[in-house]
Amino acid sequence: MHVSFNLAATFDAALKTAATAAGFDAADFSPEVRTADPKHGDFQANGVLPYAKRTKQNPRALAEKLVAALPADVLTGSDVVIAGPGFINFTLKPGALQAWLREFSTRAQLTAGAAVAYSGQTWVVDYSSPNTAKQMHVGHLRSAVIGEAVCRLLAFSGARVIRDNHIGDWGTQFGKIIWAYKQALVTAPADLEAALAAEPLAEFERLYKVGNNAADADPAVLKEAQQELVKLQAHDPENTAIWKRIGEVSFSAFQQIYDLLGIRFDYTLGESFYNDKVDQVYRELTECGLAAESQGALVVFHPEHPRFKEQPFLVRKSDGAANYASTDLATILYRSEHFKADATAYVIDSRQGDHCQQLFLTAQKWFDKTNRKVPHLEHVSFGTVLGEDGKPLKTRSGENIKLKDLLREAVERARRLVDERSSDLPEAERARIAEVVGIGSVQYADLSQNRSSDYLFSWDKMISLEGNTAAYLLYAVARVRSIFRKLDATPGDATTEAGANAIETPAELALARKLVKFSDAVALATSSLRPHFLGLYLYELAGEFSAFYAADKVAVEDPAVRARRLLLCARTLLVLETGLDLLGLRTVNRM
Template sequence: MRVPVAPLLISGMHVTFNLAADLDAALKAAATTAGLEADAFNPEVRPADPRHGDFQANGVLGYAKARKLNPRATAEQLVSALPDTLREGYDVSIAGPGFINFTLKPATLLAWLQTHDTAAHLKSGAAALYHGRRYVVDYGSPNTAKQMHVGHVRSIVIGEAICRLLAFCGAEVTRDNHLGDWGTQFGMILYGYRHFLDHAALARDPLEEFERLYKVANAACKADPAKLEQARLELVRLQQGDADAVALWQQVNQLSIDSLKAIYDRLGVTYDFFLGESFYRDRVAAIYHELTEAGLAVESQGALVVFHPEHPRFATQPFIIRKSDGASNYASTDLATMAYRVEHFSADGIIVVTDTRQNDHFEQLWLTTQKWFSATNRRLPEFQHVTFGTILGEDGKAIKTRSGDPIKLQDLLDEAEERAFALVTEKSPDLPEADRRDIANAVGLGAVRYADLSQNRSSDYVFNWDKILSFDGNTAPYLLYAVTRVHSIFRKAGLDPKDSAATAGANAFESEHELALSRKLAGLPAVLNTTTAQLRPHFLSTYLYELAGTFSSFYAAEKVIVDEAPVRARRLLLCARTLLFLETGLHLLGLRTLARM
């Protein structure tokens, strides 16, 4: 866990964002004071089950056991060495075999919530986590001259959430779309373009037309060897840099990128770069040379490959970096990409978001990169291959249309909005159509996104429209509804949730539901920590769902707009912060929130 060095509580009034980091630092200091072997002591502070407290420190158990000490006695020593400033903020107790439990006092909760009052303040609090680190995130990565399909959803949605999360937590993030814009398919596409182009169709939807051209050309070449030869020559010309072929290829790619951007816009995704495979094609020769010089690459069956003798499988399963026909492939361009991202973007971390089927490739890529960088004195970045499973249909197989084709991404998003529109119209028939369209856009696209982000990306998941558009359970509609309810409270009261006047004069929380909600809110920093540490957005999703549920319980149990001013103020404070945290969190996941629906 990456934790910042943070100052301790100052008399309960000014509190730092990351409470767990405060406790961690305080316990380490207490270990020294109490005469423990401080270097060997890890407090292991983590969020606790609310029944036990807000945080628990488990480190004493292992420490005491290893030294044959009584863990409870060691815990006593530690606790009594904690500074008074910390004890003013928490109730501290020792439980069971030696857990140290910390429960935030109501006044501390109040101070923490008053301090963290805007998205900007939350962001500056979270920025300690990744401050000063540069990440290149590679996600999306479709082929050009082809429409995106449902298989691209997860990479886009998960990748974008990761970018937003890291940026929120202080990192400098570069979004790079590693397009598949170079390869043998272009012989066929260029041949098709020259002989079968439908200009009207190209103007209407370039990607659909390119896909059609590929199919038509492919069929024509199968029927006629002479045409096949022409298509092959088209590819040769392109690879040899023939000006005419290159110009046409560039035109196809530019039109493709423009069309892709339209869908990314729809999803609120903006890339900094579209550096596809073609960008690296002049850089692969140097890699063949360097890897051969370093003794890493060898000729095998006519191809240039890298083996990893120390590895049980990759000792014999080759990493092919140059095909036997002399052409590069994605292994060579990916190696070039690694070097470019370190050298050009000064990346501290490289994150690639692809489906789990590419595991072997990226494991081989990383093994090779480490040896290659070491041999050539390059700086080694962190590398994370963020994988995800398959989206399944109701039959448990990869989701397809009835005719067996992949579902086009465009069609999926259209259907999401249509279905959401029907739901909104059913629930709120009195709203003007333009409003219902806008709500349907947020709900429909949000539902598709949230379906992906709310579960562990490692697993496959079953896609079901009724489930993801349901208002019950861990869904986008439920969360968006919770947001609108909070907005509604302020609207009814004639107040602005961002205006601190409404919450001024709040006194400390008292009721069970007030305390439960305030404590849930104080759990945000720890959630950001685990979400970014594992690059698993579902941790944040689960938190937001629980927060919405805790709010709903509070809201059902406690009247907010009451006569007693301090009580009204503190409850409005809870509402304002719930709104802020829900909206901030949902925006990090890429969802658009609504004031009414």
């Protein structure tokens, strides 16, 4: 049987070949191969039933014809059983399982096998996107960690991925900050510079609050702040210098968070980058008949859409100013023309659902009318992080929790766990393990959830060695590493594995069957852009390994048995470390 990374795809291709040989209408038949309930086998094909219904034939008879026409290597590599009215179940034989484990023995081989799925596609992933002059808080966590995992999954699956941090660095708030900055420069210049030297981003955030409160209280201040914005938009040197300083300190603070989370960006193209590109949007939308003026504003209607019949998409405000819609449309055009993007994933919270729908509808009609290739646009939406009270997570005083403070506390809590369990390790190593476990716990608590749902933030559940947690998975990695240390062996050593005989015990077979399903977990997580499917798989794999380790001793005298069990240990380590890396987590050798 041909061994490919994705065995479900292997069976799918074999069934399509058999369907042609059996006289099926190949264009109308889809095998629909998916992972099976373990009670029934490894993979199940469900496509016979809908095909039989469409063609008014007996599904069981069709399934029998299909199985009879399967290529010989599929039949020698797996047991094939027809169940019920026409489900086709495949159970891999031990030899096929072992062949897959030998074929995919390195990260490079796994990557090469997976890269077939999205090869040739260019994806832009738009994620994180904080506002400058503000500190990142817990509300920024989900976009950052989900977006990074999505990038890694797509890249692993063969896509060319462009990471774009579409920051908020333009708009009315900067007039208020500049006004407050200039006031402080006059009234307390030494205090201003001291604060900017100590905590620059916190100081700009404070200045915004000062300017905003003053503008709310006094129309004269509001007018002055608006004038500061007009000067900035006209490229006034003083105001531009202040604006650039805001951007520099913001990027520096953001990067500290990104470094902790293992996030990098290819581009940071904020709203200001598109400031000179919105006029083309207005002109083309008007010329192609999509946009029209309404009460002084430029709007697009989507009368065919039930929810947007009476809800216009505002692409230019009545005062002539651009808004999110303006820059978002300009961004889609730029990504299409400059990056040649086939698709863009917007990792934005679910509250922006209406905006994304109207944006995508407008872009699709615009591109159609101007004879451009329409890119695939997808809203990777997510829910809210909740506190123990079931409300959005805040401090006791009701403030947003700063993300740097949250991550710091995670490391401190993980350090207590590490000190308790591994006090014999050197201080520097315990500090490093605490950082990996603490940061990873925050990331994984998010990524293990279905992103569409809100989730409850609980320190006790998050940093625990029990349940589906980062600590549990990282401990599984460390435990496999310890096996190789004790036996003075190297994971993946070809000489050791060459002596392995056939997998035979129930625990060995169960672990091998779980390992070959890695490709299915990656495919499901990537196609749905839902990393939790991979997280669940890794948790189940760690459980299978634990059962195997409890049932079958690795350090046995028989060299052939020892070799095959070390092979299983090595592939478990490879898949766990690869999977955790795809989710953005680092691993440790000891815990």
